[in-house]
Amino acid sequence: LAKTTQPISMDSYEGQEVNITCSHNNIATNDYITWYQQFPSQGPRFIIQGYKTKVTNEVASLFIPADRKSSTLSLPRVSLSDTAVYYCLVGEGYSSASKIIFGSGTRLSIRP
Amino acid sequence: EPEVTQTPSHQVTQMGQEVILRCVPISNHLYFYWYRQILGQKVEFLVSFYNNEISEKSEIFDDQFSVERPDGSNFTLKIRSTKLEDSAMYFCASSLPGQGYAFFGQGTRLTVV
Numbered sequence: 001l002a003k004t005t006q007p008i009s010m011d012s013y014e015g016q017e018v019n020i021t022c023s024h025n026n027i028a029t030n031d032y033i034t035w036y037q038q039f040p041s042q043g044p045r046f047i048i049q050g051y052k053t054k055v056t057n058e059v060a061s062l063f064i065p066a067d068r069k070s071s072t073l074s075l076p077r078v079s080l081s082d083t084a085v086y087y088c089l090v091g092e093g094y095s096s097a098s099k100i101i102f103g104s105g106t107r108l109s110i111r112p
Numbered sequence: 113e114p115e116v117t118q119t120p121s122h123q124v125t126q127m128g129q130e131v132i133l134r135c136v137p138i139s140n141h142l143y144f145y146w147y148r149q150i151l152g153q154k155v156e157f158l159v160s161f162y163n164n165e166i167s168e169k170s171e172i173f174d175d176q177f178s179v180e181r182p183d184g185s186n187f188t189l190k191i192r193s194t195k196l197e198d199s200a201m202y203f204c205a206s207s208l209p210g211q212g213y214a215f216f217g218q219g220t221r222l223t224v225v
Contacts, residue, residue, distance in 0.1 A: 032212050043116075043203040043216030044155060087155075091212075099145070099168055100205075100214060102155040 004088045009107040018075045020106050022088030025069050033064060033071045036087045036102075044087065044102070048073070075108075083110045114138045116217035118204050124223045125194055133189045133220045135204030144187045145205040145214060146179060148172070155203070161187065194224045 005023040012018045024033070032051050036044040048055055050062040050071070061074040075082055085105040117136040125131050137144050146158040160167040161179055176192045187206075191198055201221050207214040 034213050036213075038155070041201065041219070041221070043205070043219050045216065046213040049212055099157040099160055099170070101157060102147075104154060 004090055004103055006086075006088050006103070006106045008104065009109070011109045011111065012078055013111050014079055015077055018078050018082070018108060018110075020073045020075075020086055020088075020108070021070055022073070023070045024088070024090045027068050027090050028092075030092050031068075031090045032092070033062065033068075034089045034091070035060070035062065035073050036089065038085045038087065038105070039083075047086075078108075078110050080110050080112065082108065084108060114215075116204055116206055116215050118202075118217035118220050120220060121218065122221045122223070124225060127196055127224055128193050131191050131194055131222065133191075133202050133204075133222070135187045135189070135217055136185050137187055137204065137206030138215055139185070141206035141208055141215070143167075143207045143209070143214070144179075144181070145207075146189045147203040147205065147216075148200040149203065149219075150200045158189070191222075194222075196224050198222060199224045 032049055034049040035047045037047050038044045048057055048060050048062045050064050052064050055062045063072040085107050087102050087105040116138055119134045123131060144161040147155050148158055149155045157170050159169040159173045159179055178190045180188050199222055201219040203216050203219045205214040205216045
């Protein structure tokens with residue numbers, strides 16, 4: 001499993017766009033990049049997954065440069081309810097029941 | 113949207129007692145997992161389960177832990193003799209083959225006193 005590095009914490013304000021960057025220099029050819037969100041006292045929740053270029057869904061966008069050594073999770077127009085811990089994970093497509101290893105994540109705090 | 117359901121949401125038990133945490137994974141999922149999170153710490157992998165057997169387990173998952181899929185819908189984690197340090201949130205998760213991500217339940221808060 002490729003190691004990831006992301007900021008420990010970030011602060012922003014309601015209505016702003018938030019970009020959280022994750023470094024994964026040792027990403028392997030078969031690895032996907034997956035982001036989860038976790039609210040206090042709740043289980044992690046899948047947000048988005050990508051392999052290259054850009055992926056967008058109703059929650060976020062994921063930007064992956066050509067070298068795939070980093071990725072950026074973009075949250076448009078955040079609200080107070082986006083305050084959570086965001087985890088970046090890199091690994092294979094889990095064709096087997098392989099474990100998901102969580103790091104410390106990025107603690108995002110949104111202020112009014 | 114389908115979801116992973118865990119019961120109970122909170123369990124208090126005395127040290128040395130056995131507890132069973134229950135999970136109903138998403139119905140068509142084939143891979144099942146248990147994780148735990150001690151207050152203020154990382155989410156830690158405990159065990160993965162596929163085809164009625166353990167696929168992988170961590171060092172945390174020692175002999176006092178066991179998992180079972182007693183029927184077609186439930187997935188349980190048993191802690192045989194609880195210790196104070198077992199106090200944590202326990203999360204069940206499930207996934208489809210090749211999906212690349214898992215769906216997590218809301219967790220069971222286990223408090224050992």
